[in-house]
Amino acid sequence: MPDWNRRAVLATGAALSTPGILASIGSTVAEEDTASSGTSTGDPPGWSSVYGNAANSRYLPLDDGFPEPNTIAWRSDTLRGGSNDGDIAVVDGRIYLVGEFESTDYEQTELRVASADDGTLEWKTEVTGRQRPTVADGTVYVSGTDRVTAFDTADGSFQWEREFDPELWISNATAADGVIYVVADGSRFNADATLYALDGDDGSTRWKREQVEARQENRETADPAPVGFKTAPVAVVNGSVYAITGGGEFKGTGSKAGIQWDGGVTELDAKTGEKQWGIVLEDGAFEKLIATEAFVCVQNKVDGLEETVLDSETGETVQTSKSTRTATADVRVTHDTIRPGSGPITVSTYGSEESWTASDIYYFPPLIVGDTLIATRTSEVVGFDLESGTETWSWEVDGSPHALAGVDENTLYFRLYHNDAPDELIALRASGDQGEGREGDEQEDDQCEEQEDDGQDEQEDDQCEEQEDDVQDETEPDDETEDGSDESDSDC
Template identity: 30%
Template sequence: MVEHDRRRVLTYSGLALVGGVLPSGVATADTDEASSLLEEANGWSSLGGGPGNNAVVPAGGPASPVTVAWEYDHGGPVAVVDDTVYLTGDGAVHALDAADGTLEWKTKPIGATGTPAVTADHVYVGGERLSRIDRTDGTICCQTDLGYDEAIPSPAIADGLVFAVADGVLYAVDARDNEVRWHFGPEEPLYEQPVAVADGAVFAVSESQAFALELEDGTVRWTDDEPVGDDEYSHFTSPNFRQVSYPVASEDVVAVGNIDSEPAAVWPSGYATLYDTETGEKRVSGDRGPYTPGAIADDRFYARDSHNLRGYGRDAGEREWETAVSTYHVSSAAVGDGTVYAGLTISGDSYSSGETPEPEVGVYAFDDETGETEWAVDTEGEPELALAGGTLYASADTLVAVRSEDDDGGEEPADGESSEDDDGDDTTGEGDERGSDDTTGEGDERDGDAGNESDGPGDDDAGLNSNAESNVESDDDESEGMPGFTAGAGIVGSAATLEWLRRRNDDEAE
């Protein structure tokens, strides 16, 4: 096991932390109607498509021949809900019409990063703060300061709670009033990476421990402190500059990655392991190599390392699938009906002159039985993927919407017609076909004990400030300020804020 220096605990950027799981101190009535509004919406609603980060879409995506239906001049992580695409880019959140890519609204820069998480009414995004945005017009409702100087990772939403890790502590924030319902801060800080939610539990990872926490109150369901492998340097996979790693969960298993290489290894290797979500029992691991968990399908799970994307049988962990092209790096992947989609860079050194598959960088669609290429599209940068409504959204320097040629995706602009965002950037609406069908190549083979009790901020000195304001970027750049409120003020402050919003909206409507 890795020996590491214990980071400071009990003090997190000025937040006073105390022992135990701490409720928010605000009693809120739970009704079916309220709960339905707070659940993640249908579609690709957050990182990996939902709170489990599990990028499996049974309905599938575009089939060959494909076309780029539209392109937007900004790139960034994407969520897609109810025919609207939500993109985080340049510190702002953009909302686009999924049919043609035209801009519906855009917030001013608020330090937003990571993939948005979308409910029926709101968009939540991490970054400098945990921000809640009105889906209708992009108004910033409130921002919760978790006392962390670096970026808060992509949030997950379940049961009316918004989950995010900041400075080694997992926070469960009530989506109704922005109060911290509970938090979990083990002695060894959690990785600042997205968590997964499934089967009534939240899954988070530190260097030497994997945790399953009860969604309702943050109590420990199980822990594992024995990463797979025999190497003395074995540890759970941390976020790194080459690829983001995080747990991926279905309703019965959660996939957690670990590295089994010495720190000096140029190309680390490790394992992706499936755990029983209820008991924490290790069910199966893939072969040594890929250490970043990917999608979990009915009969197979996927994993990536620095070079490869591979698929393994859920029963025995045997390698069943890999791409027919040789890849240098795979940035993201999603699984549809009979197809595996991947954002990647081809390994040009693996091919003779003139035989390198095209494009060298882009999004590829592979047959999920043979690994052969079905189609590929140049994205001029390694893309992150989202899959919704039969459209594959590939986001690199720009965002492109890839569809089957016979799928109009709704009403689209005429050829040559473009839309312009608030910065004056052109968003092309051209149906420029950039796909190249049947691009193939020959690939080569390359190679518990119970956790500590939660420590977190007290009700009175939490320092979690939630400020609501109209912050949508507009031509006149005029927006009326909204009185701030502090999460510790509870229902009274929240009610006053909501009443202020109602009156302002009534005034504007007159």
């Protein structure tokens, strides 16, 4: 395991960092006061996007871990999210998701908003495009193929719409500190797009950036060159925007002579758009980017199995590794399995050699909530202690658990696939209510309570104590409970 010592990285890389060199190229800044550009950028509360937060790291901070779930609070086949794998935002007691639902038109979709308490639909509205919802400051933002549209979270009333070139692509929106960041006006995989910082209240442009100056990885003596942006979601952490760029005119040498370098990463000031650093990577940069206060991870290729890890302050390469699925500033969770397979995940502690692994984890990305890591296996959802790797709880399901769609302080939302029935969105909750609890728990508890009330004999009391201690994991094989069956993953 490589040493993630941040001081060593900063010491060797400080001389190579060039924040502010040629920072004005391609930048347009609004005529507003930008003197407070060092202000920390903050996340909206809750699971504010399908990537969990503005850093795209699938992490929800809590003081403790996610409590052991004991009930399926509700399940819905009308909130499954279509081909978006049930990805949702969960904020202030509401669930937000976009999908085609009953529509057969690829571009004509719906935004649906439901109660997180019981899954009932609160409101819905048609939207254009298939990007996922982002929620901040009482507003839900949806990116389409040519626009960003804002709706009031309470009733779905229209707030504003910002249109872009209808022939080109637009990224999923990232929200932080009253600003909405999108990359627009670019083709799907080419680096010819523009990064916009939009005012969250009305969609007006605070600043935009068409290009940045970047240098080649490990070529500190090479001259920087202009590069454009790829149409991929940006990540925002502590007053910085991290975005994926193209490779410019850089080409390899030696065994890679003449090969075009395909992409890199840049850090910009979130208030002004001023460049802090820009690096073009020899292994390329595709479209998945996760940022934390300590490091930035970028997917190198379309298969998503390899990535480059950069120091967030300097842009220097810390290591190349397997793909990071979820992260905090202290840990990275990596997994090198492609769908529809299973394999081990590794949880590495930043700044040390400490790590642990868990086997047979399904392809779909895990998530971190507080000090709990939640992942899926073939027919169960599993919770691990983030520090030790101890399996703290598991829950069997009556199908194949696919995407872990989102989480709040006591409920996990995941998509469940059935071979012979519609997919569902499941709300698995830690609650005093029994709901669709585990097999026999409720009946045995009631019997024990009756025996205690009636003062039945010591033998019966002992039987009840044994029943309470030995909690059953299987469930009733009826329509309202989980049957623990091992369904295949044929829809991947």
